[in-house]
Amino acid sequence: MEKKVIFSGIQPSGKLTLGNYIGAVANWVKLQDEYDCYYCVVDLHAMTQYQVPKDLRRQTLEAMAVYLACGLDPEKNTLFIQSHVPAHAEAAWLMSTMTYFGELSRMTQFKDKSSRQSENINAGLFTYPVLMACDILLYQADLVPVGSDQKQHVEITRDIAERFNNRYSETFKIPEVYIPKVGARIMSLQEPTKKMSKSDENENAIIYLLDPPEVIKKKFKRAVTDSIGKVQLSDDQPGIKNLISIYSVCRNMTPEEVVEKYKNEGYGVFKDAVADAVIEVLKPVQDRFHELMNNKAYLEEVYKAGAEKAERTARKTLRKMYKKVGFIPR
């Protein structure tokens, strides 16, 4: 029986965070045996924020190394860089003619990001969901594993795909979003009502995957909590709730089990325990990451082979799209 297809990606718009790990890559690893997975470093998307060219190059390579370091096997998954497969950008133009200004205007990520980067509200930021839709649709993906912030983008992908299918006949599979039960939205350590984001200016708000243990300890010690002083699951305690989610994912426990274990402890003890759990999970990832970054030839081998394989699948879908809309084949 053919395996179902998965597509997902991360922008190399900065150093990857614990949010990217828990909300995305850690789940991808669990899916690699059961599904035919395409995991991409989405550098075209990263251009919606200004990137220093040499940093973008390094971050793209680092993201690829993180994928491998977290345990994604290049024999089982197709690991590639988005700009290496031009079909993404080509399909995005066509699909942008079938996506409406009104629906793109409703995207919360566009609203959030345009308020954060008011000096650079570029057209790419606005049409970002169209490119993301094409990333997914070109591979005929069944499932898209993402953090909850991306749910709306998968919904618009479904709408665009259905519109194309209705207008030109069945072409795309309609993908489903796949959101983890715990850890779908890791929050900022400084403003726990906001998502942990790699472009946050406050470094104390973010745990980077490559932060050394002492930095991780310090950031958790400074994490904003509340004056209630009880480890429990309450919407009035977003900081503690976030720490509970992080601990529960790292220790493979339910949030309720975590509360049971720490309900009689102070915040200091709990924060130390969360830091230790995160350090333990990240240690092997960090060791492997450093090895990989010293072996650029291997990284190149992986992303080139990935691009070739991705290109074949993506081209096939793009050819079908072009034919259906009435373009003359070359």
Ligand code: AQP
């Ligand atoms: N805080 C988070 N909690 C859970 N999941 C998260 N993801 C990102 N942040 C969290 C998931 O990681 C995947 C890749 O996200 P992305 O980097 O492509 O885009 P993003 O969501 O815009 O991430 P950032 O960190 O906020 O990037 P910047 O700051 O550059 O905009 C997605 O599956 C996402 O859900």
